[in-house]
């Protein structure tokens with residue numbers, strides 16, 4: 001059966017004309033803040049792809065508010081609208097965190113009075129010591145390397161309007177930062193980004209999918225993702241060159257060909273396998289699939305029909 005049977009495939013040309021008239025063009029300051037986020041992001045993509053996406057998100061937000069109001073009428077009590085939770089998933093290095101930061105920025109612009117928070121599921125990885133103790137250091141990123149119970153509990157507390165503290169992962173130290181936490185204090189919108197966002201742990205009472213009001217899967221051909229992974233590896237090495245505390249510093253002493261081989265091997269042995277076995281199979285759980293081609297250009301969008 002066609003994996004996308006449940007989706008409308010929308011070309012970029014069609015998508016970019018949806019809701020165009022109702023969106024004000026980006027101001028100079030907004031363009032600057034997008035550039036400071038990642039100066040590689042195409043501003044044309046922002047205008048053509050991400051602004052209509054944010055418009056769609058407005059509809060989901062409105063729907064959540066209407067439903068809470070109607071529930072309140074039914075129950076004859078005030079039902080507070082819970083935060084809208086948006087999941088963003090896809091392969092390692094496909095551009096999830098860049099997309100997530102962009103969506104956060106554009107949502108803050110669309111809803112200036114609301115708080116829009118972003119968390120990454122990397123924070124729920126076990127620490128390097130824990131991974132060693134469990135004998136799964138080489139399985140970082142695979143389902144068993146995350147404390148999914150803790151992620152599930154976190155989403156429950158956020159939906160319930162409670163203040164939470166969660167761990168922070170650093171790509172630079174390649175580990176959870178000791179003694180540092182991210183505080184999430186009853187946001188109106190929460191974006192959760194990570195390779196495992198659409199994976200399906202369940203404890204005895206809760207299903208993770210119940211907590212997402214909207215989800216996005218960022219997709220691309222494997223060869224492109226590998227290329228972006230290798231490019232990011234190179235950027236991480238450049239950042240690490242003079243920083244002995246950085247995990248990547250050790251690789252800056254190696255010859256270029258050795259480093260390239262190491263990165264290629266890590267892609268093939270770990271991240272590619274994870275993509276094929278555990279991440280890509282969750283793709284059709286998303287509400288929207290953003291399909292990217294060369295240079296992160298979004299060429300197709302799939303929107304779930306029902």
Ligand SMILES: Nc1ncnc2c1ncn2[C@@H]1O[C@H](COP(=O)(O)OP(=O)(O)O)[C@@H](O)[C@H]1O
Pocket residue numbers: 038040041042090091092093094095096097098099228229231232235295296
């Ligand atoms: N829209 C984009 N335009 C240009 N470059 C991008 C875009 N999205 C991601 N990148 C680049 O691709 C690489 C991987 O992106 P990143 O957001 O770190 O991926 P992920 O969070 O999925 O691991 C980074 O080097 C990033 O700068």
Ligand SMILES: CC(C)(COP(=O)(O)O)[C@@H](O)C(=O)NCCC(=O)O
Pocket residue numbers: 091092093096097122140141142194195266270271
């Ligand atoms: C921390 C991660 C699991 C998550 O990835 P992200 O999508 O944030 O890049 C990944 O970056 C990772 O470290 N994978 C293990 C193999 C590697 O070193 O690339």
